[in-house]
Amino acid sequence: MELRHIRYFLAIAEEKNFTRAASKLHIAQPPLSQQIKDLEYELGTPLFHRTPHGAELTDAGAAFFEAVKVLPLQIRQAKEAAQKAAKGETGKLRLGVTGTAALHPAIPAVIRQFRRRYPEVELTIEEANSLALAQGMLTDRLDAAILRPSDPDPKTLTIEHFLTEQLVIALPSAHPLARDTNAINMLALQQEPFIMTPRSLAVSLHDAVVAVCHAAGFEPIEGQAAPQIASILSMVSAELGISLVPESMRQLSVKGVVFRSIGDTASKVELAVAYPSLHPSQPALNFAAVVRQQKSAREALLAE
Amino acid sequence: MELRHIRYFLAIAEEKNFTRAASKLHIAQPPLSQQIKDLEYELGTPLFHRTPHGAELTDAGAAFFEAVKVLPLQIRQAKEAAQKAAKGETGKLRLGVTGTAALHPAIPAVIRQFRRRYPEVELTIEEANSLALAQGMLTDRLDAAILRPSDPDPKTLTIEHFLTEQLVIALPSAHPLARDTNAINMLALQQEPFIMTPRSLAVSLHDAVVAVCHAAGFEPIEGQAAPQIASILSMVSAELGISLVPESMRQLSVKGVVFRSIGDTASKVELAVAYPSLHPSQPALNFAAVVRQQKSAREALLAE
DNA sequence: ACATGTTGATATGTTTTAGATATAAATATG
């Protein structure tokens, strides 16, 4: 039995007439009779009473009709389900976000935009450092991530730049330099211990901090290591040292910590969207597309 | 899209391997690849990731799988539904029973047997006189009936004899002849008015009564006409006359009525099963078969 | 490292079968 038999059977059941059904099916009447004959042979029972004015269902035909009438709709829905999944309109997106990015207002904006555009995609968000995110994507635990890119990232990931932000200085509020709200010259910090995330966990942030110091002409004194942004700020608050953090951290107001701009040296850290190069899921590609679109919108806004 | 595509797709999804799926489907591997390619083209998206060690579902493939995995079962069930209906194991039987037959113990036995043999058939029973039953079958209100056959029944009905029963005399209990429990000679009744169903409603019963009188050598005096068996007996009870009724009526004990056997003359009325000759429903044929079987059983029992 | 055995894809020929055309048989209808 093939779907053709079902389609032909249903057409005759509806038209109650072989000839009309055949023309509706865009075939001639003899092959239609033939196909129904084959179907009846396979079922072992006639499905229609043939009369000189058409055809009507037998009891067996009526029972068969009840069982198969939903099939064409089911087939159409199966097709649509496959196509929606292929377009990434259904399914799931396991998204990773690096800890120091979640506070940037562009990130929730991107996520909001994605949810609006793809409401049927089940979205789960995981927060971790950039290294863990990269590994998550390679081990198929994550589909895409917002992270701070680093050049030595393996070629197995596709990374698309999203935005660049400045670094700012996080100071204990009791620090002498905190009295002034003006920008601070980096050289004034060359004796301070720098609280940093270990390079192994967040390559690009670490390197950016070091680069700023080098540009100012000194090597930073490495103070306490801290794996997450929250712990950095509480260490600053505890007066264990100072830190350079992305400016979006200003969103976070922590007691005993003030932020100051860098006065003399240019600095930048990047946020990017990443997904596996090998078999990226369609929702991941769609998410990257939303990021690109948001990036254009941001840049148009900044250019005004 | 044809069911072949679904079957092939499901086989590969299960085996996760084109070659193994092909041998399971008893076809070679190239046509299988070709069919899947065609299916993917129709859906507009790949369904499998081909790898050097087999094939696994894409997201679209997984969505398609969820939608079509029940189809083979559904097709099988549709087939079975048609076959059961064709065998008369499902559907309905609208059965008519003539009023003077319902009391014969063989009738409930037949119905009980049919219900046991065809438990999924919806059975409705209607009681009416033989004429109404015959018309009901010709106007497709009834599928089969137990009735008292009469020769002039149109050739549009198939009638199969079931059993023959004797007539007995129904007397008011105050009647002088009721004092004796012996059989009564018909000639003793030639002055009594006979309460009868009109010939137009129950040809064979009427004719049988008249035949018994003729055999005894007299013309019965027609008394009150009564359409149903219950009214005959209450008229006898009211001493409006006497009546000849099928012996199964002895089951009915009506106050003021006694039954006596006919002493001298042979008499018989028949019960038969009937169904339309033109398009008998399978349940009707099955019912007739149960009647035949019950008839054999009865005759074997009586022959002992 | 390289031969070997997997995998699925491609090319081409054969066979099956769906469908077309022509016609017949059956049965209502004017």
Add this chain to the structure above:
DNA sequence: CATATTTATATCTAAAACATATCAACATGT
């Protein structure tokens, strides 16, 4: 009773499913 319906049958054609042979890609094991 002729005519216009209906579905069924016979025969042919064209499409498509399938088979065989072969290839290309990749993993694996000596």
